Amino acid sequence: MASEFLLELNDIEAGYGRAALVLRGLTVKVPPGTVVCLVGPNGAGKSTVLKVASGLLKPRSGTIKVDGKDVTGQGPQQMLRSGLAHVLQGHSVFREMTVAENVNLGAYTLRDKAVINERIEFVKELFPVVADRWKSLAGLLSGGQQKQVEFARSLMVSPKVVLLDEPSMGLDPKTTSTVFEQVVRMREAGVAVLLVEQNARRALETADIGCVLDLGRVHITGPAPELLADPKLGELYLGGRPADSTADKAPAGKGVTVDG
Numbered sequence: 001m002a003s004e005f006l007l008e009l010n011d012i013e014a015g016y017g018r019a020a021l022v023l024r025g026l027t028v029k030v031p032p033g034t035v036v037c038l039v040g041p042n043g044a045g046k047s048t049v050l051k052v053a054s055g056l057l058k059p060r061s062g063t064i065k066v067d068g069k070d071v072t073g074q075g076p077q078q079m080l081r082s083g084l085a086h087v088l089q090g091h092s093v094f095r096e097m098t099v100a101e102n103v104n105l106g107a108y109t110l111r112d113k114a115v116i117n118e119r120i121e122f123v124k125e126l127f128p129v130v131a132d133r134w135k136s137l138a139g140l141l142s143g144g145q146q147k148q149v150e151f152a153r154s155l156m157v158s159p160k161v162v163l164l165d166e167p168s169m170g171l172d173p174k175t176t177s178t179v180f181e182q183v184v185r186m187r188e189a190g191v192a193v194l195l196v197e198q199n200a201r202r203a204l205e206t207a208d209i210g211c212v213l214d215l216g217r218v219h220i221t222g223p224a225p226e227l228l229a230d231p232k233l234g235e236l237y238l239g240g241r242p243a244d245s246t247a248d249k250a251p252a253g254k255g256v257t258v259d260g
């Protein structure tokens with residue numbers, strides 16, 4: 001039977017070395033076909049959540065499940081094989097390599113040529129710029145185009161969930177919009193996404209579910225449109241009130257859960 005969630009981080013505690021814990025009992029769940037977005041202040045631990053999910057940082061306690069299967073304690077390669085692909089913050093394309101070579105790096109765990117070709121066709125269709133610039137050096141592409149190459153590379157292994165760490169970082173507003181459109185396309189193609197963003201308002205406009213992190217836990221979670229319409233949340237976490245003043249009159253969302 002298919003699991004209700006593709007990714008479950010349950011009651012996770014995690015930190016770096018001997019320093020204090022960064023995540024203190026964090027729970028996040030990603031249902032199939034959804035974009036779940038983590039927002040919150042600087043240093044809240046958003047990127048740390050993705051590092052725990054992709055096996056870069058082992059949790060001190062708690063459990064991680066992918067499609068119902070316990071994968072707690074797995075390293076990055078095993079997590080990738082289990083279905084979690086991590087697109088890191090900043091730029092990670094190899095500028096001196098072609099787009100094709102960059103995308104094919106994502107297939108290094110695959111052996112079956114027919115499967116690889118099928119995935120190449122899938123990502124080319126999803127990201128037209130990847131198809132159009134297939135033989136170009138990746139370093140010649142714009143920042144937004146390079147981000148799409150990173151997305152394409154991450155999709156080569158048919159991940160269950162793609163972990164996107166601040167895809168808009170360093171991009172101008174127009175390019176940021178294009179990148180978020182590609183996130184929507186990924187969801188439409190059936191890929192679930194766990195997204196971390198500084199640009200909280202923009203990310204919540206794209207996401208289905210929002211999670212507000214504070215003090216290492218998910219403080220508030222609910223449907224993204226309800227979080228966006230909540231004036232209190234807007235002031236605290238989203239840099240001011242919603243542009244639409246009618247949102248001031250919106251009732252507190254019934255799907256929004258406040259923890260603690």
Ligand SMILES: Nc1ncnc2c1ncn2[C@@H]1O[C@H](COP(=O)(O)OP(=O)(O)OP(=O)(O)O)[C@@H](O)[C@H]1O
Nearest residue numbers: 016019022040041042043044045046047048049198
């Ligand atoms: N490699 C590391 N070694 C030690 N401490 C780290 C490391 N990476 C992050 N931290 C610390 O963990 C805390 C959470 O960092 P994290 O990057 O997860 O937050 P964030 O919410 O993504 O913040 P930002 O929006 O600023 O990227 C911070 O206090 C940070 O200094």
